[in-house]
Amino acid sequence: MADKIFDTYIAEDNLPYEFCPGCSHGKVLGAISNSLKQQGLDPSEVVIVTDIGCVGLSDKYFVTHAFHGLHGRAITYASGIKMQNPDLNVIVLIGDGGCGIGGHHLLNAARLNTDISVLVFNNFNFGMTGGQHSVTTPLDSITPTTSLGSTDAPMDIAGTAKVNGGGFVARATAFDKDLPDLIEKAMRHGGFSLIDIWELCTAYYVARNDFGRKEMLSYMNGMEMESGVLQKTDRPSFQTSYKGIQEQASKQKPMSGLVLETQFSSTLDKPIRIVLAGAAGQKVVSAGNLLASAATLSGLWTSRRADFPITIQTGFSVAEVVISPEPVLYSGIVKPDVAALIAPEGKAKIARLTKTMKKSDTIYFAEGLGDVESSAKQYPLEFPNSAQKDIRKNISALTAGYLAKQLKLFPFEALKEAVRKIQKPKIAEINLGILTCFED
Amino acid sequence: MDNGSDTLIISYGISARSMEAAVKELRSNGNKVSALTVYSLWPIPEKKILSSLDGIKRIIIPEMNHGQYRHEIERLANENVNIVGVNRVDTFLITPEEIIKAYHG
Numbered sequence: 176m177a178d179k180i181f182d183t184y185i186a187e188d189n190l191p192y193e194f195c196p197g198c199s200h201g202k203v204l205g206a207i208s209n210s211l212k213q214q215g216l217d218p219s220e221v222v223i224v225t226d227i228g229c230v231g232l233s234d235k236y237f238v239t240h241a242f243h244g245l246h247g248r249a250i251t252y253a254s255g256i257k258m259q260n261p262d263l264n265v266i267v268l269i270g271d272g273g274c275g276i277g278g279h280h281l282l283n284a285a286r287l288n289t290d291i292s293v294l295v296f297n298n299f300n301f302g303m304t305g306g307q308h309s310v311t312t313p314l315d316s317i318t319p320t321t322s323l324g325s326t327d328a329p330m331d332i333a334g335t336a337k338v339n340g341g342g343f344v345a346r347a348t349a350f351d352k353d354l355p356d357l358i359e360k361a362m363r364h365g366g367f368s369l370i371d372i373w374e375l376c377t378a379y380y381v382a383r384n385d386f387g388r389k390e391m392l393s394y395m396n397g398m399e400m401e402s403g404v405l406q407k408t409d410r411p412s413f414q415t416s417y418k419g420i421q422e423q424a425s426k427q428k429p430m431s432g433l434v435l436e437t438q439f440s441s442t443l444d445k446p447i448r449i450v451l452a453g454a455a456g457q458k459v460v461s462a463g464n465l466l467a468s469a470a471t472l473s474g475l476w477t478s479r480r481a482d483f484p485i486t487i488q489t490g491f492s493v494a495e496v497v498i499s500p501e502p503v504l505y506s507g508i509v510k511p512d513v514a515a516l517i518a519p520e521g522k523a524k525i526a527r528l529t530k531t532m533k534k535s536d537t538i539y540f541a542e543g544l545g546d547v548e549s550s551a552k553q554y555p556l557e558f559p560n561s562a563q564k565d566i567r568k569n570i571s572a573l574t575a576g577y578l579a580k581q582l583k584l585f586p587f588e589a590l591k592e593a594v595r596k597i598q599k600p601k602i603a604e605i606n607l608g609i610l611t612c613f614e615d
Numbered sequence: 616m617d618n619g620s621d622t623l624i625i626s627y628g629i630s631a632r633s634m635e636a637a638v639k640e641l642r643s644n645g646n647k648v649s650a651l652t653v654y655s656l657w658p659i660p661e662k663k664i665l666s667s668l669d670g671i672k673r674i675i676i677p678e679m680n681h682g683q684y685r686h687e688i689e690r691l692a693n694e695n696v697n698i699v700g701v702n703r704v705d706t707f708l709i710t711p712e713e714i715i716k717a718y719h720g
Contacts, residue, residue: 504711505633507710
């Protein structure tokens with residue numbers, strides 16, 4: 176509250192207003208000043224954030240704080256100011272033009288119920304630039320950009336704020352005597368508040384469309400856009416909700432990352448690049464993770480990349496794993512040392528890679544996927560007899576086990592430890608069961 | 616930096632890892648080469664970049680685009696410096712070999 180009484184919140188040194196004769200903007204600024212006066216607020220507790228357009232000339236007429244930025248973005252600045260200092264009363268002065276340009280900011284501020292007051296100076300056109308049509312321009316209106324009449328459905332700004340959950344929504348005109356009271360109600364509301372204030376742009380819209388005060392009121396009735404308070408909810412403001420969830424979160428234990436300490440050793444002396452190529456649903460990526468984690472547990476350096484279509488559970492699934500005694504700088508694979516093909520989709524996907532493989536490289540393939548166009552040695556994936564029952568559902572985990580046995584990059588126990596460390600208990604139990612076939 | 620090198624490689628992001636791999640390989644084969652990883656692309660660390668250009672006759676800039684950062688370096692470097700881009704826009708990482716190839720020109 177103000178320590179002293181202010182008769183006005185208008186910076187009188189800057190008067191008179193530079194608005195056009197008959198423009199409604201001055202009336203609304205007077206109503207804002209009167210509203211601040213009846214609330215007894217100290218100017219230092221108030222921030223007026225102005226958008227672009229004639230309404231953007233307004234901030235210099237107030238003795239409060241002010242902020243002026245890009246067109247359509249005033250609501251975002253105001254939201255940020257309020258988040259940083261919730262004790263401030265933050266008011267946005269924006270036109271119908273800004274509400275069009277920054278329409279989604281308006282929607283989201285209403286949805287968030289962020290505790291700011293948006294006063295829309297809605298005069299149905301872009302006045303400052305010569306009266307071009309805006310999102311609220313009435314149908315059939317003549318403007319420089321709709322010279323044969325506007326064909327666009329006018330946007331109902333108050334209605335939009337209302338259906339998007341704005342806490343306090345009202346519609347008014349610049350001529351309303353009770354505008355200061357309505358502004359006070361909006362500002363006192365703990366949440367998003369918006370007043371869609373209908374106005375006259377005497378320079379352009381009024382002159383071209385025979386649209387005076389009387390016509391505006393009759394348009395309001397005709398559109399069934401009644402004035403007054405349209406919505407008032409008890410929904411907590413974004414600032415209140417946010418504080419609540421922050422306090423809740425601070426009581427919880429911080430998340431701790433998974434640390435894979437070296438438990439095993441390896442004799443690997445040069446990097447090995449492995450590609451597992453299968454289909455969605457085969458858990459190929461998980462198998463890649465197991466190999467990489469087992470290597471990490473064995474004191475090696477690894478990178479693991481996965482490739483799959485944007486849509487999941489369909490198409491190929493490829494895991495690329497680089498395992499190295501040295502840090503892995505380049506994590507790509509131009510030519511794999513080892514490739515395992517476990518589904519036709521994966522085989523096709525990595526055909527460009529298997530083609531580059533040399534005699535010294537090895538391709539392992541599941542049943543029916545042999546005859547790869549490549550110079551690499553090619554062997555079928557021969558799982559132990561006891562594993563036959565698991566091939567259909569768990570071929571990736573089996574392939575990880577098979578590669579661990581064949582390539583001897585790290586102790587087999589490291590793979591089992593990786594399963595225990597990185598997989599959920601239920602999955603780990605299944606996979607440890609599957610891996611026993613290699614130990615018979 | 617490598618004293619006596621007249622070639623500087625400048626990179627950032629994931630391509631800088633390929634640059635590191637290329638530099639390691641080049642140096643192990645006795646080639647002189649300096650490298651600079653830019654961690655903050657914007658604002659452009661002009662002073663740091665300029666101070667790395669002493670005695671540099673050639674700059675190699677690997678980046679996964681059409682050479683957007685190369686333009687910024689061209690703006691800073693002396694016009695006698697030969698600036699070479701290594702660029703890929705096919706979603707695949709730039710390989711260390713591509714950078715080594717650019718080094719050997």
